[in-house]
Amino acid sequence: MVIDPIRYFRRRRRLMQEAEDEAFYLRRRFGEEAHRAALDKLQRPDLTSWGKQVVREAARLLEKN
Structure with missing residues (x-):
């Protein structure tokens, strides 16, 4: 399986947003x-x-503040 770095980057950016x-x-x-x-x-x-994944990342962001 080949991982497409551009697709990964876009997915990660969408997750963070x-x-x-x-x-x-x-x-x-x-x-x-x-x-x-x-x-x-x-x-x-x-x-x-x-x-x-979105809520887990949001909780991580909220934990810092």
Whole structure:
């Protein structure tokens, strides 16, 4: 299997953009409890694998702040 570096880069950039958007939304909605809300959201069974990656990255971003 050959990994296309351009495709990987675009996918990673899209993941980071969506995670930043999710983190912004969670901060605006939950304030100081945004990180906890992200962790709670990760437990939802209806999230797709992409959604879990986005929320996991958003939680990582929120943990830093």
